[in-house]
Amino acid sequence: MPSLGYERAGAVTARLEERLTDRLVGEQSVSRRTVLGSLGVAGSAALGLGSTRGSASAGHEDDEDHHGNFGAVDEYRDRDFDPHEFLRAFNTGRNGQDAVPQDVYEEDGRTVREFEFTAVDVPITIAPGVEFSAWAYNGQVPGPTIRAVEGDLIRVRFENFGRHGHTIHPHVKNVNPAMDGIPQNGPGVIDAGEDPFTYEWIAQPAGVHFYHCHSLPLKEHLHRGLYGAIIVDPDPERVRENPADYTNDHPSQITDALVEDMVAEAKTRNHEYDENDAVDEMVMVMNSFDTNFDGGNEVYAANTRAFAYGVGETDGKGNWKPGETKRPIQIDKTRRQRVYLVNATEFDLVNSFHTHSQFFDYYDHGTTLTPTHQTIDTVMQCQAQRGIVELDYSDHQPGLYMFHAHQSEFAELGWMSFFEVV
Amino acid sequence: MSDESETDGGVVRETDARPFGLPRWVSLLLPLVLLAVVLGVFVVGSPLPETGGQPLPDVSITHTTIPDDETVVLHATNNGPDSVTISQVLVDEAYWNFEVRGAGGDRTLAPMESARVVLPYHWNPGWDLEAVLVLSDGATFHHAIVAPSETPGLTLDLLWTLALVGLFVGVIPVALGMLWFPAIRSMSDRWLHAILLFAVGVLGFLAVDAGFEALELAEQVPSAFEGTALVVLGVLGSLLLVQSVSAWRQGRAASGDSRASSGLWIAYLVALGIGLHNLAEGLAIGSSFALGRVSLGAFLVVGFMLHNVTEGPAVVAPVARGERPALGHFAALGVLAGAPVILGGWIGSLAYSPTLGAVFLAIGVGAILQVSWEIAGLVREGNGRLASATNMLAFLAGLAVMYVTDLFVAL
Numbered sequence: 001m002p003s004l005g006y007e008r009a010g011a012v013t014a015r016l017e018e019r020l021t022d023r024l025v026g027e028q029s030v031s032r033r034t035v036l037g038s039l040g041v042a043g044s045a046a047l048g049l050g051s052t053r054g055s056a057s058a059g060h061e062d063d064e065d066h067h068g069n070f071g072a073v074d075e076y077r078d079r080d081f082d083p084h085e086f087l088r089a090f091n092t093g094r095n096g097q098d099a100v101p102q103d104v105y106e107e108d109g110r111t112v113r114e115f116e117f118t119a120v121d122v123p124i125t126i127a128p129g130v131e132f133s134a135w136a137y138n139g140q141v142p143g144p145t146i147r148a149v150e151g152d153l154i155r156v157r158f159e160n161f162g163r164h165g166h167t168i169h170p171h172v173k174n175v176n177p178a179m180d181g182i183p184q185n186g187p188g189v190i191d192a193g194e195d196p197f198t199y200e201w202i203a204q205p206a207g208v209h210f211y212h213c214h215s216l217p218l219k220e221h222l223h224r225g226l227y228g229a230i231i232v233d234p235d236p237e238r239v240r241e242n243p244a245d246y247t248n249d250h251p252s253q254i255t256d257a258l259v260e261d262m263v264a265e266a267k268t269r270n271h272e273y274d275e276n277d278a279v280d281e282m283v284m285v286m287n288s289f290d291t292n293f294d295g296g297n298e299v300y301a302a303n304t305r306a307f308a309y310g311v312g313e314t315d316g317k318g319n320w321k322p323g324e325t326k327r328p329i330q331i332d333k334t335r336r337q338r339v340y341l342v343n344a345t346e347f348d349l350v351n352s353f354h355t356h357s358q359f360f361d362y363y364d365h366g367t368t369l370t371p372t373h374q375t376i377d378t379v380m381q382c383q384a385q386r387g388i389v390e391l392d393y394s395d396h397q398p399g400l401y402m403f404h405a406h407q408s409e410f411a412e413l414g415w416m417s418f419f420e421v422v
Numbered sequence: 423m424s425d426e427s428e429t430d431g432g433v434v435r436e437t438d439a440r441p442f443g444l445p446r447w448v449s450l451l452l453p454l455v456l457l458a459v460v461l462g463v464f465v466v467g468s469p470l471p472e473t474g475g476q477p478l479p480d481v482s483i484t485h486t487t488i489p490d491d492e493t494v495v496l497h498a499t500n501n502g503p504d505s506v507t508i509s510q511v512l513v514d515e516a517y518w519n520f521e522v523r524g525a526g527g528d529r530t531l532a533p534m535e536s537a538r539v540v541l542p543y544h545w546n547p548g549w550d551l552e553a554v555l556v557l558s559d560g561a562t563f564h565h566a567i568v569a570p571s572e573t574p575g576l577t578l579d580l581l582w583t584l585a586l587v588g589l590f591v592g593v594i595p596v597a598l599g600m601l602w603f604p605a606i607r608s609m610s611d612r613w614l615h616a617i618l619l620f621a622v623g624v625l626g627f628l629a630v631d632a633g634f635e636a637l638e639l640a641e642q643v644p645s646a647f648e649g650t651a652l653v654v655l656g657v658l659g660s661l662l663l664v665q666s667v668s669a670w671r672q673g674r675a676a677s678g679d680s681r682a683s684s685g686l687w688i689a690y691l692v693a694l695g696i697g698l699h700n701l702a703e704g705l706a707i708g709s710s711f712a713l714g715r716v717s718l719g720a721f722l723v724v725g726f727m728l729h730n731v732t733e734g735p736a737v738v739a740p741v742a743r744g745e746r747p748a749l750g751h752f753a754a755l756g757v758l759a760g761a762p763v764i765l766g767g768w769i770g771s772l773a774y775s776p777t778l779g780a781v782f783l784a785i786g787v788g789a790i791l792q793v794s795w796e797i798a799g800l801v802r803e804g805n806g807r808l809a810s811a812t813n814m815l816a817f818l819a820g821l822a823v824m825y826v827t828d829l830f831v832a833l
Binding site: 068069070071072073074126127128129130131132289291292298306307409412413414 | 492507509510511512515516517518519520529541542543544556557558559560561562
């Protein structure tokens with residue numbers, strides 16, 4: 001099973017897209033999106049990647065399971081947001097997404113990481129062919145992942161282009177009430193057309209955190225898409241000096257060996273250390289969408305798009321193909337895997353993360369360097385809870401390993417994914 | 423009825439019909455041409471200010487068919503003014519693969535377009551399913567499939583079964599009922615009229631019953647087709663059609679056509695009305711088969727037979743006086759009144775839709791109403807008093823007997 005056809009597929013599709021859009025330039029009746037949409041199918045069909053499963057009136061009699069299969073039909077045609085890119089996109093001020101203006105500099109002996117955030121109203125695609133009218137930071141859901149080191153100053157210049165007033169409320173330890181990002185304090189909500197406001201937060205404590213809009217009605221502002229992750233890397237020097245802050249162990253249990261272990265762990269977590277390069281890091285924000293406004297979700301996902309990390313097509317007998325936009329997360333079994341997991345699900349009390357054929361260590365909120373749960377295969381999080389999942393696939397055979405929410409309803413409504421171990 | 427001469431018989435009048443010297447066909451077409459121009463201006467130029475507000479998508483899932491134990495087919499119609507795209511389908515709260523057939527090769531339904539959504543799903547007999555269509559804008563349309571069971575496909579076996587059922591519940595009871603003819607013939611006018619009013623009671627009950635059923639079905643008709651209006655149109659339409667046939671007959675009778683003045687005409691009209699009603703009855707049986715919703719046991723067939731046997735005397739009562747018609751007429755009357763059950767069964771099993779069902783029921787109601795009117799006229803012509811005590815009680819008896827026998831037939 002050739003599993004590395006994505007780039008080739010992408011290249012052919014891009015070429016076809018270009019050719020057709022060039023040809024159609026000036027034809028007002030054909031919007032660029034329609035052209036791109038139909039090309040997505042053409043491109044993958046040309047490569048035999050079979051994104052046509054379940055498409056209209058197809059007389060498909062291939063080896064698909066006759067009982068049918070769950071999963072969203074068709075591929076994603078909207079390329080504005082790619083969960084596969086988002087998965088490993090960290091904005092540190094130095095490096096990050098093109099769409100997120102950012103900078104890093106020293107100020108009064110402190111590292112400042114500066115970002116420009118905007119709030120916009122934008123339709124996003126949450127299942128193939130299904131659009132959701134989202135409110136989004138920088139036009140994407142989840143919002144950009146901010147990454148800083150413990151003690152840095154995070155500076156976010158926020159401007160609102162949406163219809164409603166919004167804020168940014170960070171889940172960090174924040175000592176200035178004016179920077180809490182709530183309607184009742186500091187600048188209050190930032191209305192559309194109002195002058196931009198600059199939030200400043202010290203990055204503390206180390207861990208994986210959450211930011212979101214805190215305007216009212218809260219449920220609506222959250223579930224429409226105004227949230228994202230903040231990762232605060234631990235500073236190994238600080239760990240060496242204050243080891244008790246980074247473990248749940250009693251100070252009497254903190255030996256020199258444990259401190260050295262924790263410092264080493266901190267280095268793997270800190271993006272400014274070479275040790276971090278050995279770890280494959282991913283951000284997964286578990287989220288959900290209520291498309292018909294009945295207070296229940298029609299779509300669940302990790303990083304917005306239903307089944308985006310699933311397989312493109314399967315016959316249910318072990319034969320599978322990656323889709324063009326729905327495909328497993330490829331991981332190198334020789335590297336350690338780290339998932340920054342955040343729960344932004346609205347309307348449901350808890351969400352969960354479950355790995356097949358695999359156990360993991362879990363660090364609740366990521367604020368400790370020793371695991372808060374060891375050797376578990378399922379962890380649950382309530383809304384806004386987050387943690388770090390550390391996985392080791394080094395002794396697994398290559399192939400597909402499923403992971404998903406173990407609320408089976410959520411899994412079948414989109415929060416179902418695969419790692420492809422190579 | 424000798425007022426025929428009052429109309430001009432459709433002859434064109436020569437008046438000063440050439441305004442501005444235009445030929446007549448131009449003056450006929452001119453308003454239409456101008457209307458087209460105005461419509462064009464309105465559509466292209468859209469002179470109204472933008473009023474805002476999007477029309478909401480509206481899709482109905484009229485019914486489900488289940489061709490085999492691994493497939494479920496939803497029949498969906500777009501009622502809204504805009505096209506809709508079925509992007510995903512949920513079965514019992516899980517995204518499931520599907521195909522859209524009959525929408526021109528894509529998943530987009532134009533306004534008033536219908537399509538079949540085919541789900542490869544291994545369902546369990548008797549376990550309810552909830553299917554949801556998710557449109558491109560996230561709007562959802564639900565359909566509960568209650569106690570699914572397989573829909574029989576089109577086979578000779580099925581056609582034969584339905585013919586047999588139709589024979590037993592339609593043709594045979596009506597024929598048996600017609601065997602009362604000699605007895606009716608020997609009755610006095612008073613009792614004959616009572617029998618006729620009994621027949622009106624029978625018909626009245628059928629009209630009410632079918633009317634409510636039509637309105638019930640109309641609720642399942644995709645709203646783009648205006649189910650209630652369709653039922654009203656069906657009732658009035660068939661009423662007026664049958665009435666115009668009747669009026670034509672009266673015209674003929676007035677101008678001395680003896681055949682037209684005989685009771686046989688009325689008998690045929692009654693048979694037609696009952697036939698139309700029985701067509702709808704057959705449709706109900708056939709569609710129940712099509713939807714896998716029926717267990718036509720002996721009890722049900724017995725119920726139908728009791729119910730329909732009273733339709734026999736209703737057919738033959740109008741010919742009780744005067745010369746006895748040839749036996750061929752009796753056969754024809756029986757077939758006209760009873761055989762449509764078979765036809766309806768076939769149509770219902772092959773091409774069931776709530777729309778078709780509602781239309782047939784409505785047509786039956788209209789025909790029955792006209793026929794009741796006709797029978798009342800027959801009684802009056804026979805110098806009877808329509809509202810005598812005997813007649814009223816006979817009418818009531820007709821209603822009551824139908825009600826009681828209807829209890830046996832809860833399909």
